[in-house]
Amino acid sequence: MPKLDESLLRPLPPFSKLDEGAIRAILDQATSRRFDKGAAVFDEGMPADNFYLLLDGTIRVVRITAEGEQVTALHIPAGQLFGIAKALGRDTYPATAIAASEVIALSWPMTLWQSYVSQYDGFATETYKIIGDRVGEMNARIVEMSTQHVEQRIARALLRLINQSGRKVTEGIEIGFPITRQDVSEMTGTTLHTVSRLLSAWEKDGLVTSKRKKITVRDPHRMVVLSGA
Amino acid sequence: MPKLDESLLRPLPPFSKLDEGAIRAILDQATSRRFDKGAAVFDEGMPADNFYLLLDGTIRVVRITAEGEQVTALHIPAGQLFGIAKALGRDTYPATAIAASEVIALSWPMTLWQSYVSQYDGFATETYKIIGDRVGEMNARIVEMSTQHVEQRIARALLRLINQSGRKVTEGIEIGFPITRQDVSEMTGTTLHTVSRLLSAWEKDGLVTSKRKKITVRDPHRMVVLSGA
DNA sequence: TCAGAAGTTTGCGCAAACGCAACGTTTGCA
DNA sequence: TGCAAACGTTGCGTTTGCGCAAACTTCTGA
Numbered sequence: 001m002p003k004l005d006e007s008l009l010r011p012l013p014p015f016s017k018l019d020e021g022a023i024r025a026i027l028d029q030a031t032s033r034r035f036d037k038g039a040a041v042f043d044e045g046m047p048a049d050n051f052y053l054l055l056d057g058t059i060r061v062v063r064i065t066a067e068g069e070q071v072t073a074l075h076i077p078a079g080q081l082f083g084i085a086k087a088l089g090r091d092t093y094p095a096t097a098i099a100a101s102e103v104i105a106l107s108w109p110m111t112l113w114q115s116y117v118s119q120y121d122g123f124a125t126e127t128y129k130i131i132g133d134r135v136g137e138m139n140a141r142i143v144e145m146s147t148q149h150v151e152q153r154i155a156r157a158l159l160r161l162i163n164q165s166g167r168k169v170t171e172g173i174e175i176g177f178p179i180t181r182q183d184v185s186e187m188t189g190t191t192l193h194t195v196s197r198l199l200s201a202w203e204k205d206g207l208v209t210s211k212r213k214k215i216t217v218r219d220p221h222r223m224v225v226l227s228g229a
Numbered sequence: 230m231p232k233l234d235e236s237l238l239r240p241l242p243p244f245s246k247l248d249e250g251a252i253r254a255i256l257d258q259a260t261s262r263r264f265d266k267g268a269a270v271f272d273e274g275m276p277a278d279n280f281y282l283l284l285d286g287t288i289r290v291v292r293i294t295a296e297g298e299q300v301t302a303l304h305i306p307a308g309q310l311f312g313i314a315k316a317l318g319r320d321t322y323p324a325t326a327i328a329a330s331e332v333i334a335l336s337w338p339m340t341l342w343q344s345y346v347s348q349y350d351g352f353a354t355e356t357y358k359i360i361g362d363r364v365g366e367m368n369a370r371i372v373e374m375s376t377q378h379v380e381q382r383i384a385r386a387l388l389r390l391i392n393q394s395g396r397k398v399t400e401g402i403e404i405g406f407p408i409t410r411q412d413v414s415e416m417t418g419t420t421l422h423t424v425s426r427l428l429s430a431w432e433k434d435g436l437v438t439s440k441r442k443k444i445t446v447r448d449p450h451r452m453v454v455l456s457g458a
Numbered sequence: 459t460c461a462g463a464a465g466t467t468t469g470c471g472c473a474a475a476c477g478c479a480a481c482g483t484t485t486g487c488a
Numbered sequence: 489t490g491c492a493a494a495c496g497t498t499g500c501g502t503t504t505g506c507g508c509a510a511a512c513t514t515c516t517g518a
Contacts, residue, residue: 063372066458071375073368088361089354094368124353125318131360132317138367139302139323143292145374146300146418150475180495189375194475196497212484212495229295379505409465423505425467441465441514 008055012079013130017122026116030106037178041083041097041105048085048093050107054078057103058165058177061095062186072187074137075100077164080130086113087127101177145189148228153188154198155227158208162217171209171216178213237284241308242359246351255345259335266407270312270326270334277314277322279336283307286332287394287406290324291415301416303366304329306393309359315342316356330406374418377457382417383427384456387437391446400438401447409442 006023009015015023030053035041041052044063059076073095076082085093117124137160144153158175165176181195188195199215202208207223209216217223235252238244244252259282264270270281273292288305302324305311314322346353373382387404394405410424417424428444431437436452438445446452 063368065372065376067376069376071372073371087357088364089358090361094361094365128316128357129318131364132319132323135317135360135364135367136323138364138371139292141371142302142367142374143294143300145371146415147294147296147298181497182495186375191476192496193477193498196495197475200497210496410467411465420506421466422468422507425465426505429467439466 013126014081014123018120022120030108033105033107035099035103037099037101039099042093044096045092049110051110052083053081053106055104058100060098060100063095070186075164086110150190150194152228155223157187158217159223159227172218174216180213242355243310243352247349251349259337262334262336264328264332266328266330268328271322273325274321278339280339281312282310282335284333287329289327289329292324299415304393315339379419379423381457384452386416388452388456401445403445407442
């Protein structure tokens with residue numbers, strides 16, 4: 001296990017209210033792991049025996065339908081806990097977590113969860129805030145899917161991605177990990193064809209630039225307008 | 230406040246692990262309230278100063294878009310807690326709760342939440358299981374909306390409703406509270422026209438019977454098939 | 459009891475988005 | 489270096505489900 005600095009965890013929500021000793025103790029029980037792009041950190045339905053903290057990279061949380069189609073439920077940006085099934089009373093992971101880029105994560109055996117929750121005071125509260133945020137996000141997704149057209153949904157998806165893991169570059173803001181049209185279509189409930197067409201149109205319009213597995217939003221403000229406020 | 234029997238709460242998840250004294254104590258702090266059909270128990274964005282336990286009736290949890298369209302996020306069946314914003318670190322209600330039928334609910338000031346969680350052991354865990362279930366339901370909704378056609382979505386919505394609050398009658402299973410085509414369309418992200426057409430077709434087919442504000446599924450099994458397993 | 463509100467049905471035309479198919483381009487690996 | 493796999497583009501026909509409109513039925517309350 002590499003040497004880990006507690007200053008790494010200090011600013012992150014679940015630890016923000018803990019003292020140095022507590023963080024040190026938690027950190028000592030963690031294992032650092034690396035996952036290649038495309039690798040599954042855990043699979044839907046498997047026993048939830050670890051929980052994770054994403055140090056670097058992005059995680060794509062997907063569910064697979066009976067027909068084998070993938071649906072992306074959520075993206076997890078660096079700095080967040082994930083795989084915290086126990087917090088919701090689950091014994092198995094409710095979805096599959098895939099590394100959208102190369103990923104570094106800390107992992108703890110799930111058996112420690114209970115003790116962290118009872119031992120460290122802010123831990124539970126801060127965790128449930130994260131879950132609250134995710135519930136809010138999911139709710140927003142449902143509303144979108146119910147009322148918005150494909151164009152607006154894709155615009156929102158891109159905005160959400162640049163909010164979470166956008167990088168400022170000279171031409172605008174680019175999404176911080178490799179992403180295909182297929183990926184975007186799985187986030188928005190469309191087909192890769194529709195996404196491709198739309199991105200082409202937007203590119204002609206100067207709204208975005210896109211290379212293979214890379215999308216850069218040149219005009220975020222116009223994108224917000226397009227997304228329907 | 231009417232006289233309440235603790236045998237009322239005993240079998241419900243959040244209380245199932247508590248002893249009689251604890252239940253009695255919690256019950257003594259509750260206020261019983263009645264809401265007319267269509268009344269809002271609380272509104273999105275308002276300070277979350279009470280949480281509720283639904284004793285009788287059904288609650289419809291809705292969000293309203295910027296354009297004024299309603300989207301139904303969830304239905305809450307009798308026996309469940311709702312309005313538990315604090316559990317997710319919120320200070321305001323994230324959605325509006327409307328009585329789908331006449332409703333009886335117990336309410337507690339949100340200030341008691343913290344003390345129940347810390348004082349009674351099973352309370353938190355059981356509550357988070359409920360939230361876990363709801364997250365799972367929302368996830369399923371997102372997957373559906375992404376991959377299924379209107380017909381399958383409506384079939385699923387009806388199945389979900391009869392699972393939660395179905396009543397066996399001679400012709401089949403009927404939904405236990407008044408529900409309009411508009412309501413169904415708001416649950417499935419369609420229009421009342423499409424729902425009406427579909428129900429008419431199904432009725433001709435012998436799959437359902439429907440009167441004004443009432444839907445009865447005659448052949449649940451065929452409905453499951455239609456819903457796409 | 460009767461007027462109007464609320465809920466439902468149905469027809470028709472149309473647009474959004476899908477499905478299929480074929481072809482172009484980049485990348486990684488043998 | 490060259491080939492196969494992965495990724496992306498684009499055209500065309502088709503379908504689903506929406507939008508609008510009009511008429512009908514059931515319920516409610518003055």
